[in-house]
Every structure is written in C-alpha cells, then in structure tokens.
Amino acid sequence: MKIENPVLTGFHADPSMIRVGDTYYLANSTFEWFPGVRLHESKDLAHWSPLPSPLSRRSQLDMRGNASSGGVWAPDLSYADGRFWLVYADVKVVNGAFKDCVNYLVTADDIRGPWSEPVRLNGVGFDASLFHDADGRKYLVQQTWDFREYHHPFNGITLTEFDVDTMRLKPETERTIWEGTDVKLVEGPHLYRINDLYYLFCAEGGTVWTHQEVVARSATLDAHSFEGSPLNPFLTNFDTPRSYLQKQGHGALVSTPGGEWYYASLCARPWHHANESVTDPRGWCTLGRETSIQKVDWTEDGWPYIVGGHGGERVVDAPADAIEDADAQVSRDVHDDFAAPELGDGWCTLRVPFDGRMGHVGDGALTLRGQGSLCNLFDLSLVARRWQAFGFDASVGVRFDPVNYRQMAGLTNYYNDLCWSWAFVTWDERRGCRVIEVAQNDFNDYTSFLRDDAVPVPDDVDIVWLRTRVRTQTYTYDYSFDGEHWHGLGVELDAKVLSDDYVNQRYGGFFTGAFVGLAAVDLSGYDAEAQFVDFDYRELTD
Missing domain, CATH: 2.60.120.200 (Jelly Rolls)
Structure with a gap:
C-alpha cells in the first residue's frame, strides 16, 4: 500500500499527528474559519476520515473581529494520562510588530468529544505544543514573539513547565532551549523523548518557498542545551523548485506499532500560467497549504532523515503493519x-x-x-x-x-x-x-x-x-x-x-x-x- 501526497488536500495546514493504539490522528489549523481545528483519523496513514471539530462552541473560541488569517494557529494534539490534550492559539493581530495571541488548552476523554471549556495558558508566542515527559512532568513548548524593532521577532523556542494540579503554567520556569539556525523564523516546535534524548522539531524560513523543517537534540531540557542536526534541513523544497510538493515543513513525528517512523507536514502544490517561469514566480497555490506525510529513518548516531531525500516524495510506502481502510475518503464530491x-x-x-x-x-x-x-x-x-x-x-x-x-x-x-x-x-x-x-x-x-x-x-x-x-x-x-x-x-x-x-x-x-x-x-x-x-x-x- 502507498501513501499518495498530499493526504489531505485543500487548506489543511500545520498538521499535528499522533498515534493512540492502532489509530492515527491529525489536527490542522483553521485560522479565522469556524469550527476551530480540523480533526481526521486513519488506520493506515493513507486514508483519512474527518472527525467532529473540538472547538464547536463560542465559549471555546470567539474570533469576531479577528483579522483574516488570525484565529487558530498551529494546534497541538497529544494523548497522555488517558485523555486527549489540545493546545491552540487565538491570534488577534496579524500584521505589524505585534502578534497579540492567547494560548488555550482543552481536553477530552474521547477524540469525538465532548471537549472541555478552555484553560487560558499564556501569550508568550504562538505555535505552542504540550510535551508529556516520561517522569510525568509536562511542559509548554512555543515560538517566542519579540515585538521590539531592534530584535528579531522570532526569539527562539521557549519551554515552560505546566502544573497539572492547578492547570496553570509556572512562569518562573520559562527558559529558551534553542534559538534555531541562521535561516531564522524558528516556530512550530514539537518535542519528543526518544532513546533518552530530547528531540526538537521546528519549522523555519517562513511558510513560503524558503520553508524548512529542522531538528535539534539534547540530553536535558536546560536553557540553550539543544544542538542542531548536522543533516539539517530535515525537510525542505527550497532547493527543489520542480518538485510536485513545495513549502514542506512545520509538522509532527509519529512512530508505528512496528517501530517505523513518519512525519506529517504542511505542503503546497503551485501551478503556473503558460507564460510564467516555473521558478520565478514559483507559482500560485490556490488550494492553500495541504498535508503530506513522509517516511523517516535514522542514522547510526541517532539523527532522523527523510527517506528519499530532504525534498520528500509524492508517493511513500505505507507502514508494514497498516490496517488498510480504503473506504475512508473515497470521494470528496x-x-x-x-x-x-x-x-x-x-x-x-x-x-x-x-x-x-x-x-x-x-x-x-x-x-x-x-x-x-x-x-x-x-x-x-x-x-x-x-x-x-x-x-x-x-x-x-x-x-x-x-x-x-x-x-x-x-x-x-x-x-x-x-x-x-x-x-x-x-x-x-x-x-x-x-x-x-x-x-x-x-x-x-x-x-x-x-x-x-x-x-x-x-x-x-x-x-x-x-x-x-x-x-x-x-x-x-x-x-x-x-x-x-x-x-x-x-x-x-x-x-x-x-x-x-x-x-x-x-x-x-x-x-x-x-x-x-x-x-x-x-x-x-x-x-x-x-x-x-x-x-x-x-x-x-x-
């Protein structure tokens, strides 16, 4: 069985992917559109079925007056302690020096709901995700926004401990764990613990033709402790302008029950007018940013890489242990x-x-x-x-x-x-x-x-x-x-x-x-x- 990219067509950006048992779940950004956060499920990573949206009530999300492309940015879906956790931002300011936003958390025992009323977390920066460590502690990992004109606005990746008993962050624990590479615009962080090391996946370069995904790792969660992969960029189409998929990056890593690894990211498919170059302009993406899935392998010294090269592939081998669900997503008519x-x-x-x-x-x-x-x-x-x-x-x-x-x-x-x-x-x-x-x-x-x-x-x-x-x-x-x-x-x-x-x-x-x-x-x-x-x-x- 093959995974044909994109797996979700038409405006399914910023995928957050997890696996619970034999089922995979995807959460995507919805920005100013309601209901908030698009959810899908799959047994094979190739066929995806829609689920009820978790943010269906105005008490969870009120975007009246939000600027276009404000609202829900880069939701993070996770599963721990027998329930689903969803972190999302409501961004109120899009243009200019400021990115006023509030990050929220909702939970549910069942992916289909009901989902809780939101817990307000902070406004430090957008693209927040919740990391559940092996010792039971939890941390909010997020892009950090700096409005000062003499600083770069993307001010590294911040980690803040989250207290489950009070359902509040501990601001005194806030620290920058990585500044990103010289490409800048580091955002979209997702943190994983694999073989006693912490792996941090981040997007960089902006969600345009220069977009990329990079990886860093550390033995601890101390400030400034992460080092970048010598294989970076992990995923990009900046240097593959003729590839079917473009703009790949910003996503999440998942392992299969059989120990294979896959990475879901946003992508885009540009088209051109007959009188236009295929490289400048690189094209027009009327379907917006979609979702692709690439296969991942590891080097002997423990660094992940995209199978087939960092430009990704249009067709990818599905997991060997996939439970085929060919009835899902048969027709979009x-x-x-x-x-x-x-x-x-x-x-x-x-x-x-x-x-x-x-x-x-x-x-x-x-x-x-x-x-x-x-x-x-x-x-x-x-x-x-x-x-x-x-x-x-x-x-x-x-x-x-x-x-x-x-x-x-x-x-x-x-x-x-x-x-x-x-x-x-x-x-x-x-x-x-x-x-x-x-x-x-x-x-x-x-x-x-x-x-x-x-x-x-x-x-x-x-x-x-x-x-x-x-x-x-x-x-x-x-x-x-x-x-x-x-x-x-x-x-x-x-x-x-x-x-x-x-x-x-x-x-x-x-x-x-x-x-x-x-x-x-x-x-x-x-x-x-x-x-x-x-x-x-x-x-x-x-």
Missing part, C-alpha cells in the same frame, strides 16, 4: 439538499459558529439572513467549504427577492476579506427588476463586471441557479433559470487572486486557501433572507 437541521461536515463559517443571526438550515433549504459585505470582519452570513481540487464545478439554487441594490445573495469564491468574487442576485432600480451580476474584490479594488449588461431575472422565476467552474488557472460563473440549461456570464477570472502567494504580495496573513460558498448581504439593514437549495460540488477526473 458533495450534494447537500439541506434536509438536516444542522450544517453537514465540511461547511464552515467565518469567526463565529453558525447561529440564528446568520440564518437556519433544514427541510430542504439553507436560509441566510443578509448581514454585512464579504469584507466584513464582524457580521457576515457566509457558509463555505474548501476548494479541494484544481478543477471542479459547484452549483446551487437561490430563492431571493431583493428590493434594493444593497441586498445581494449568491455563490462566492473566497480567499479572505480582501480577495474574493461572486455571482449574485440583486435589484436593479433602473430596470425595476432582479438581475444577476458578477463582481470581484481584489485588495479592495471592487469591480462590477456586468453593469448595464447584468442579466434580468424574469418575474416568474422562483429559483435562480448559479454555478462556478474552476479550471486551475481560471474560473467562471454560469446561470440557469431551470437548473438544466446553463448560460455563461461572460467573465473569466484569474484564480491566482485566491492564492496564498498572491495575498502574500500585499498582506501578511496568507495562511488559508480558497473556499466556495453561499452568502447573503443586506447593507440596508433590513435582514433580507435568501434560501439556498441543492448545493452540488463535483471534482473533475484526471
């Missing part, structure tokens, strides 16, 4: 008739959970109550799911009766509040009827493409069907008045605008990926409602 009284797996909202203020679901429709624009960081009625393939079609039916141009409802392709587009139904006061328009927000340069050519909606049409067709480099929107006969809206958009790499050119929070979603807006403040029916997402076959 989705048809949602919204019959259930709650949103199905894979649907996300921004910053807060889906609630009555946004709308309701069930009996064959998702009803969204119009709130702010798609630029809004506070009140927004948007329900969306990840792009998980470079080519797909997604469609939905919309019932909507706007009475002014400030009321809009439709189908969106969305990266963040700065970069998005949509096809939507609105009111045209000049013609005195509903129309279909296509618009794009490109770093707050807003363009209405159809204007005087917006498509009138006949009075007797109950449902307007909207469809997007994503084709790697470009995507388009279509409409139908019967759900069978489709017509193009004549607008072809560059998909790179919805990529990490495009957003990174002008904004420091570029950590998520493209989503396709359903949205209702009412800037007049009258709560106009739109009904969405029969959402369909179909990936193209190779």
Whole structure:
C-alpha cells in the first residue's frame, strides 16, 4: 500500500499527528474559519476520515473581529494520562510588530468529544505544543514573539513547565532551549523523548518557498542545551523548485506499532500560467497549504532523515503493519439538499459558529439572513467549504427577492476579506427588476463586471441557479433559470487572486486557501433572507 501526497488536500495546514493504539490522528489549523481545528483519523496513514471539530462552541473560541488569517494557529494534539490534550492559539493581530495571541488548552476523554471549556495558558508566542515527559512532568513548548524593532521577532523556542494540579503554567520556569539556525523564523516546535534524548522539531524560513523543517537534540531540557542536526534541513523544497510538493515543513513525528517512523507536514502544490517561469514566480497555490506525510529513518548516531531525500516524495510506502481502510475518503464530491437541521461536515463559517443571526438550515433549504459585505470582519452570513481540487464545478439554487441594490445573495469564491468574487442576485432600480451580476474584490479594488449588461431575472422565476467552474488557472460563473440549461456570464477570472502567494504580495496573513460558498448581504439593514437549495460540488477526473 502507498501513501499518495498530499493526504489531505485543500487548506489543511500545520498538521499535528499522533498515534493512540492502532489509530492515527491529525489536527490542522483553521485560522479565522469556524469550527476551530480540523480533526481526521486513519488506520493506515493513507486514508483519512474527518472527525467532529473540538472547538464547536463560542465559549471555546470567539474570533469576531479577528483579522483574516488570525484565529487558530498551529494546534497541538497529544494523548497522555488517558485523555486527549489540545493546545491552540487565538491570534488577534496579524500584521505589524505585534502578534497579540492567547494560548488555550482543552481536553477530552474521547477524540469525538465532548471537549472541555478552555484553560487560558499564556501569550508568550504562538505555535505552542504540550510535551508529556516520561517522569510525568509536562511542559509548554512555543515560538517566542519579540515585538521590539531592534530584535528579531522570532526569539527562539521557549519551554515552560505546566502544573497539572492547578492547570496553570509556572512562569518562573520559562527558559529558551534553542534559538534555531541562521535561516531564522524558528516556530512550530514539537518535542519528543526518544532513546533518552530530547528531540526538537521546528519549522523555519517562513511558510513560503524558503520553508524548512529542522531538528535539534539534547540530553536535558536546560536553557540553550539543544544542538542542531548536522543533516539539517530535515525537510525542505527550497532547493527543489520542480518538485510536485513545495513549502514542506512545520509538522509532527509519529512512530508505528512496528517501530517505523513518519512525519506529517504542511505542503503546497503551485501551478503556473503558460507564460510564467516555473521558478520565478514559483507559482500560485490556490488550494492553500495541504498535508503530506513522509517516511523517516535514522542514522547510526541517532539523527532522523527523510527517506528519499530532504525534498520528500509524492508517493511513500505505507507502514508494514497498516490496517488498510480504503473506504475512508473515497470521494470528496458533495450534494447537500439541506434536509438536516444542522450544517453537514465540511461547511464552515467565518469567526463565529453558525447561529440564528446568520440564518437556519433544514427541510430542504439553507436560509441566510443578509448581514454585512464579504469584507466584513464582524457580521457576515457566509457558509463555505474548501476548494479541494484544481478543477471542479459547484452549483446551487437561490430563492431571493431583493428590493434594493444593497441586498445581494449568491455563490462566492473566497480567499479572505480582501480577495474574493461572486455571482449574485440583486435589484436593479433602473430596470425595476432582479438581475444577476458578477463582481470581484481584489485588495479592495471592487469591480462590477456586468453593469448595464447584468442579466434580468424574469418575474416568474422562483429559483435562480448559479454555478462556478474552476479550471486551475481560471474560473467562471454560469446561470440557469431551470437548473438544466446553463448560460455563461461572460467573465473569466484569474484564480491566482485566491492564492496564498498572491495575498502574500500585499498582506501578511496568507495562511488559508480558497473556499466556495453561499452568502447573503443586506447593507440596508433590513435582514433580507435568501434560501439556498441543492448545493452540488463535483471534482473533475484526471
């Protein structure tokens, strides 16, 4: 059996991987998207099934007003003392000198929950993980943020003892255990005790083309006691620009029951326009940062290395003792008739959970109550799911009766509040009827493409069907008045605008990926409602 990378496609960044018995678990960052932290399980490392998210309540995570790409950074999942432990950060400031954040801890006896209310830990830095030592003591290991302009902002890896009896850290024990290499930007630490040595895995170089994973080790947890591996970088694609996988690094190590070793990390798959170099720019990653798994072996003197070289491999041998679960993750295609009284797996909202203020679901429709624009960081009625393939079609039916141009409802392709587009139904006061328009927000340069050519909606049409067709480099929107006969809206958009790499050119929070979603807006403040029916997402076959 083979592991084909990426194992989780489309915006599954910063994987934290553990094994409990014969089952592996992955936790991924979700940033400003709700529910918080994406969980999957597997018996073979090749096939992964989604689990309920551990942060499903506003009391655990309230990101209202958070900047895009703030929120949940690099969660850490661990298992000790008969329960699961999850550490996560809520980052409130993304750009500039400061990275205001609070690190929290929740626990559960069962991976499926219920998960506890959060314990506040500290705000020293993000990417915190919890290390359970063999003697029963526990430590928080984290990136350390330095806002002073005369210091490097990534100020080493800090270790602080955690008191289980009080469920609090002991600040007096805080110490820097490693400063990283000269590549800088050391973050994402995970600590392991293997053969009486402590091994520290860290990401460096930023989560871009220079990204890498490095390893250090020590016989103690004393300050400044760790030494870097002579084989560093452990994992990187900085010098493999033509590899299928790019940006690898930032992840976690796991051993199998039979004693094999694997490493899960984030990765990305760039594409290029035909007139672009494959090295500069290296490409556009519309699917965001995904999850790959590489096999690990050890040198005679105890240093880990990636089998096949530090650039990693697209296809990796699965563990010899894997329990094959080929039924998991067979298809990512989705048809949602919204019959259930709650949103199905894979649907996300921004910053807060889906609630009555946004709308309701069930009996064959998702009803969204119009709130702010798609630029809004506070009140927004948007329900969306990840792009998980470079080519797909997604469609939905919309019932909507706007009475002014400030009321809009439709189908969106969305990266963040700065970069998005949509096809939507609105009111045209000049013609005195509903129309279909296509618009794009490109770093707050807003363009209405159809204007005087917006498509009138006949009075007797109950449902307007909207469809997007994503084709790697470009995507388009279509409409139908019967759900069978489709017509193009004549607008072809560059998909790179919805990529990490495009957003990174002008904004420091570029950590998520493209989503396709359903949205209702009412800037007049009258709560106009739109009904969405029969959402369909179909990936193209190779």
